[in-house]
Amino acid sequence: MVTRVQVTSVVDAIATDLRAAVLGGELGPGASLTEAEVAGRYEVARATAKAAIERLVAEAVLERSTNRTARVVRLGPADVRDIYLSRAFLEAEVLRRLARAGTPVPEAAHEANAEIRRRWEASSFDVVEPDMRFHSSLVDAVDNVRTSRMYRSLTSEVRLCMAQVQGRQLLSPATIVAEHERILDHVQAGRGDAAAELLDEHLARARELLVGALGGQPGPEATLPSSVLPA
Amino acid sequence: MVTRVQVTSVVDAIATDLRAAVLGGELGPGASLTEAEVAGRYEVARATAKAAIERLVAEAVLERSTNRTARVVRLGPADVRDIYLSRAFLEAEVLRRLARAGTPVPEAAHEANAEIRRRWEASSFDVVEPDMRFHSSLVDAVDNVRTSRMYRSLTSEVRLCMAQVQGRQLLSPATIVAEHERILDHVQAGRGDAAAELLDEHLARARELLVGALGGQPGPEATLPSSVLPA
């Protein structure tokens, strides 16, 4: 049997650590990251720090323009809407394709949803990890590497959102579990359109709560019944 | 009035030039690109060449694993299917949303299609640029920066495919123009599902021709009538 080992370069390790720091909230939005600063903190050459920073800029974790120092991105209401809408685009179509192709719902999706339920019953409200896992497992089920890759970049930004609203309560786990369940049912039964519609509402609700937590005004659609939610 | 100037760093310029070389076919699939080689060719420091190469690796124009020299990616039949399927995912949903929201079809889409027709009437068969523009303009019409960004990374890979089949004739311009026209009609009339279905067939056909040109075996669905094309 072949066991693959993950060779991580120094740049990799630093990028990973910095990403964790941002996602963990140790580096808040707008925090500046100088090349020399990073180089000093990890005791590496400036070129190495530069490479790590550039990688995170490419990942949209940091932002920087020429000759200016990198900062942790600050996601505003417009960004959240943009992110959640593109999520909806991808995921809705994925559900339709899964339903049409009759692909059985992946076990991982059920498992992830069960994990949310378990945490909720254990009075834990930190369910973003299994929630992400639920959605990702569905996208991965279409077995398309580019689609999975694109979705991963979106989840990374969603995590960033979560880090920036730090523990603020959003959708209740109970609601999440129930809606996920219904989505899976629709997919399993081949009702792609229904699944897509439900997902749209699910994401729209989460999105507006997130926008609210970030201090934005609710979108116009937030006051309409979900059945007429615009695309 | 404020005019924005595009400041391009050396790394930028080199990456752009190398990308053009790959897309222009001067660097065929599998061609190796040493850091020292690039540094020498442009008379820059190796670190600069390295950065340019890494950027192209991130763009999936080049590929490289640790301690190994970068090569121009060679796209196989599996890659083409993967790319075109993810294109279909994104674009189909875009068409549905445009149709549902009643967004008027962007002028740029009509214009791009007209350009294809003009070139065809001028007996030119190089219509990939306006073809791409047609599809991109539709995606851009939903006005979602992340979606546009994801689609752009796909078109970049499609261009790479085109570079690797070098002028081989694929879909006839006449077919392309007609199908585009019908897709626009469906969208304009609010028939999202019909538009999505048609797009699926359009892309599936292009995909299998491309796979054939790359020497792959046609997919199982290629022999079925397009009406039952799987998702």
Place this chain on the structure above:
DNA sequence: CCCGGCAGATTGTTCAGCAAGTTGACTGGC
């Protein structure tokens, strides 16, 4: 013929340094 090891090529990373660009504070004029 196969295997091991050696030499050259290539990458990962460091260090020191310079030019250009940015930032912020200080100063002088109004």
Place this chain on the structure above:
DNA sequence: GCCAGTCAACTTGCTGAACAATCTGCCGGG
């Protein structure tokens, strides 16, 4: 007091040289 211009400190973009670790191909020994 406020604005504009100047200047110094900080920061980034890029360079050139260097060294260790890794990879590749070749050659000789078994």
